[in-house]
Amino acid sequence: MELMKGARANVLEAIGNIPIIKLNSVANEVESEIYVKLEYMNPGGSVKDRIGSYMMDQAVKEGKIKPGGTIIEGTSGNTGVGLAMWAAINGYRCIFVLADKQSKEKIDNLRAFGAKVVVCPTNVAPEDPRSYYSVSKKLSETIPNSFYVNQYDNLHNRDTHYNWTAPEIFEQTSGDFDVFLATIGTGGTITGCGRYFKEKMPDVKIVGVDCEGSIVAHYAKTGEMTEAYSYVLEGVGEDFIPENYDFDQIDDWEVVGDKESFLMTRKLLKEEGIYAGGSAGAAICGALKYAKKLKEPKKILVLLHDSGNRYASKIYNDDWMSDNGYLDNSFDVQITDVLEKLNKKVDLAIINDTATIGEAIAMMDTKGISQLPCVDTEGNIKGLVTEKRLLKPIMMGEFSKEDNISLAFVHKYKVVEKNDLLSTVADALLQKEVALITDNGKLVNILTDIDVLHYLSETKSS
Ligand SMILES: Cc1ncc(COP(=O)(O)O)c(C=O)c1O
Numbered sequence: 001m002e003l004m005k006g007a008r009a010n011v012l013e014a015i016g017n018i019p020i021i022k023l024n025s026v027a028n029e030v031e032s033e034i035y036v037k038l039e040y041m042n043p044g045g046s047v048k049d050r051i052g053s054y055m056m057d058q059a060v061k062e063g064k065i066k067p068g069g070t071i072i073e074g075t076s077g078n079t080g081v082g083l084a085m086w087a088a089i090n091g092y093r094c095i096f097v098l099a100d101k102q103s104k105e106k107i108d109n110l111r112a113f114g115a116k117v118v119v120c121p122t123n124v125a126p127e128d129p130r131s132y133y134s135v136s137k138k139l140s141e142t143i144p145n146s147f148y149v150n151q152y153d154n155l156h157n158r159d160t161h162y163n164w165t166a167p168e169i170f171e172q173t174s175g176d177f178d179v180f181l182a183t184i185g186t187g188g189t190i191t192g193c194g195r196y197f198k199e200k201m202p203d204v205k206i207v208g209v210d211c212e213g214s215i216v217a218h219y220a221k222t223g224e225m226t227e228a229y230s231y232v233l234e235g236v237g238e239d240f241i242p243e244n245y246d247f248d249q250i251d252d253w254e255v256v257g258d259k260e261s262f263l264m265t266r267k268l269l270k271e272e273g274i275y276a277g278g279s280a281g282a283a284i285c286g287a288l289k290y291a292k293k294l295k296e297p298k299k300i301l302v303l304l305h306d307s308g309n310r311y312a313s314k315i316y317n318d319d320w321m322s323d324n325g326y327l328d329n330s331f332d333v334q335i336t337d338v339l340e341k342l343n344k345k346v347d348l349a350i351i352n353d354t355a356t357i358g359e360a361i362a363m364m365d366t367k368g369i370s371q372l373p374c375v376d377t378e379g380n381i382k383g384l385v386t387e388k389r390l391l392k393p394i395m396m397g398e399f400s401k402e403d404n405i406s407l408a409f410v411h412k413y414k415v416v417e418k419n420d421l422l423s424t425v426a427d428a429l430l431q432k433e434v435a436l437i438t439d440n441g442k443l444v445n446i447l448t449d450i451d452v453l454h455y456l457s458e459t460k461s462s
Helices: 048-061 078-090 104-112 132-142 156-173 188-200 216-222 258-272 278-293 318-323 335-342 357-367 387-395 423-430 449-461
Strands: 020-022 033-038 070-074 093-099 116-120 146-148 179-183 205-211 252-256 299-304 371-375 381-386 413-417 434-439 442-447
Touching: 020 156, 033 278, 048 078, 048 156, 070 078, 070 132, 078 093, 078 104, 093 104, 093 132, 104 116, 116 132, 132 146, 156 188, 156 299, 179 188, 179 278, 188 205, 205 216, 205 278, 216 252, 252 278, 258 278, 258 423, 278 299, 335 434, 335 442, 335 449, 357 371, 357 381, 357 387, 371 442, 381 387, 381 434, 413 423, 423 434, 423 449
Parallel strands: 033 299, 070 093, 070 146, 093 116, 179 205, 179 299, 205 252, 413 434
Antiparallel strands: 020 033, 371 381, 434 442
16 A cells, blocks of 8 residues: 555654754844754654664665664663664664763663663773773674664764755755854764765854863864863763764864753743753853854854753753752852952963963962963963963973973863853863953953852852
8 A cells, every 4th residue: 555645654754854943032142143953853852863763774784784683882862762763663672881870761761662771880981891882892792693883983973964964954944054053972963064064065164062071172172182071961072082073074162061051951941942952052052152252143053952851850850950059040140240249350460372381480479379371462362371280290300491381281271251150160160170251352360169169158148
């Protein structure tokens, strides 16, 4: 019998064709227009339905797995759902290996598909045998007719977006946008879409949004590998560089924190009716930051990866938000008010980027300060030096006093405008970063975790 008119042959045929809508009140604070592609409308609730289906079709074509085999993946949940849907339709089994910070909803979802779920500790290095990367690999080596999908290094991940997501967007919009922005994890979305758009639209800008604690944006900008620290956002950021990245496709980066992302995720629902996951909040925070730096208004298209119902017990739960300090409104104050209350002096010590390490030590000594921002002749921030980072390498003979100051730069700082909310730097300060405060891009002050503690103790007691 012929398929009923208007019907699709199975659920996999319902992936894609996702609408793009304009953001209204959430984007009011910028002149640029922000549009969002609601990838949570895919049948499995995320953009990862696309890669699950595409990567498995390719694996079968390439003979990597035979009918009835076992699909193994280390997944934060969304890719698991995409793979499980494909497996249900095509008659395969699934084993998923997850890090223990993933939400209960994601784990329950995967089990509901009949998949086996193995939970591993989050805070271990990828090469540790307990990590979810190592466990997934080991399972695939021991189970016959199994295939370790490896969305991180399987280049069919980025090809999915090059061959499917990006052409769909291009067809919908005829390329009527200036900027494409997405949060980054495996790098598949940003690289695949970025490459396609750059081929079609030479002037398009591709912006990646990373999170504080991840190493990717810093690596892309400097080529320097740093150590990741833990964060709560799911799906965004990495502690290594997956093969799916091609940094030539990414023009700019924004970095956002857990708290601002979660508050924005809730705002998206309250003000725009968009029920999306935490990485959507992160993406919109990144889009607003990017838009504020633009000289003229642009059309910014943002891909929202997944659905809010995966986070009902976390981001959308007031108790969870308060218990984790994300709803404390003492942080909803402008940084400029905090500085005023603290009476922080504005004759800020700054050093030029042509200075030597010896000059920096002398300046810190005379001024009695333990950290010193460094700027170029136009006042642009180039780095930060701290007492701790200077003294030990000098004593160990690693640097000499005549060396240029840039050798001793630390990158544990976050740049914010003085009118931004204190909440935008709360996560960074908790991680012992320093906030460098600017006024129209020019450095005017510095804020540390101790300053914020003073501020909070004064406001709570008054
Ligand atoms: C919720 C969420 N947001 C963003 C991303 C990042 O996308 P990509 O892996 O394509 O870089 C992921 C990927 O795991 C995700 O699950």
